[in-house]
Amino acid sequence: MFDPADDAHRRYNPLNGTHVLVSPHRMKRPWNGQTEETKQETLPRYDPACHLCPGNARVGGEVNPTYTETISFPNDYPAVLPDPLPSTPPPPPKPSSADALFAAQPVRGRCRVVCFHPRHDLTLARMSVPEIEAVVRSWRDIYEEEGRFLTEGGGGTVQIFENRGAMMGASAPHPHGQVWSVSYIPDEVATEISNLEDYSSRTGCCLLCDYARQELERGERVVAQAEGWVAVVPYWALWPFEALVLPTRHVSSISDLSPHEDAGLATILKSLLVAYDNLFSTPFPYSMGLHQSPHPPNPAAHLHLHFYPPLLRSASVRKFVVGFEMLAEAQRDLTPEAAAARLRSLPKRHYSEAAE
Numbered sequence: 001m002f003d004p005a006d007d008a009h010r011r012y013n014p015l016n017g018t019h020v021l022v023s024p025h026r027m028k029r030p031w032n033g034q035t036e037e038t039k040q041e042t043l044p045r046y047d048p049a050c051h052l053c054p055g056n057a058r059v060g061g062e063v064n065p066t067y068t069e070t071i072s073f074p075n076d077y078p079a080v081l082p083d084p085l086p087s088t089p090p091p092p093p094k095p096s097s098a099d100a101l102f103a104a105q106p107v108r109g110r111c112r113v114v115c116f117h118p119r120h121d122l123t124l125a126r127m128s129v130p131e132i133e134a135v136v137r138s139w140r141d142i143y144e145e146e147g148r149f150l151t152e153g154g155g156g157t158v159q160i161f162e163n164r165g166a167m168m169g170a171s172a173p174h175p176h177g178q179v180w181s182v183s184y185i186p187d188e189v190a191t192e193i194s195n196l197e198d199y200s201s202r203t204g205c206c207l208l209c210d211y212a213r214q215e216l217e218r219g220e221r222v223v224a225q226a227e228g229w230v231a232v233v234p235y236w237a238l239w240p241f242e243a244l245v246l247p248t249r250h251v252s253s254i255s256d257l258s259p260h261e262d263a264g265l266a267t268i269l270k271s272l273l274v275a276y277d278n279l280f281s282t283p284f285p286y287s288m289g290l291h292q293s294p295h296p297p298n299p300a301a302h303l304h305l306h307f308y309p310p311l312l313r314s315a316s317v318r319k320f321v322v323g324f325e326m327l328a329e330a331q332r333d334l335t336p337e338a339a340a341a342r343l344r345s346l347p348k349r350h351y352s353e354a355a356e
Helices: 024-028 097-102 129-152 187-203 207-218 259-280 336-344 351-355
Strands: 009-013 018-022 071-074 109-115 157-164 176-182 222-226 229-232 243-247 286-291 304-308 311-314 330-332
Touching (some): 071 129, 222 259, 259 304
Antiparallel strands (some): 222 229, 229 243, 243 304, 286 304
């Protein structure tokens, strides 16, 4: 008899319309591949060489204020610019059918850095809930400010994200994230919103509202709960300990959150990130991003946060997206149910505090 805990099977992701091949039996195979260096260094509270610490000069020459809370400022090396440079030639004409294979379009936008905390040695996982709540408020302020900027030019998307750890490409250990505001709707966001709109038109309901409710009823993939929020390892997860953080009511953007929901989001982020760190007793690497309504507002959008961590079996063994996954479709070994159970079972106190 088929058992999804042991037998290979395929799962569907209704949010982006793709599949993932689940192969639980492969968890028994030995690992003789690449391992990552796991040396943990003790960081100082303040690093005079860090471009993000209070009072220090950044790469572009600007000097940071001696800030005492969450702060944001323009990225010194932005991926997009507010307006074309004076020397930039005019954008190419709209391609004809003859050259449609070489289509391009101009993009405008702005990029910001958000320093979560003045202390160089902290991460979100080790910050207090009120300190994380200040980050949530900062995200909302930037989302609204950048939304006004984008709307003036016709609209676009404010993408808030964090790359945590050198394994995920973070250029500095200081706790920080980024915000890219672009004059279009990127593919991932556009696909999700399209599927949310389609589900709503067919059922009269919100896909992620229904999903959050059913995950709470089933419980097997729930990692943490807080007022108005649930964190799950999604049924269709690709990354071993991937997580999806959802409000339990329909909320299109971070602007729609109540003060209680701000606190709930901070609480559930703390719970999830402590579990991540405690899993292998190491600062857990991940890429995190908020998906929400673009500008102008789209009521079909449902605010949610994706966490994509690469670690698989230990702090030194990561998942690689190669071979079949690059050429065919996503694949995972550890089932989402098993991953959620492991995260749920971990101590609620951060391992570094327990050691102290």
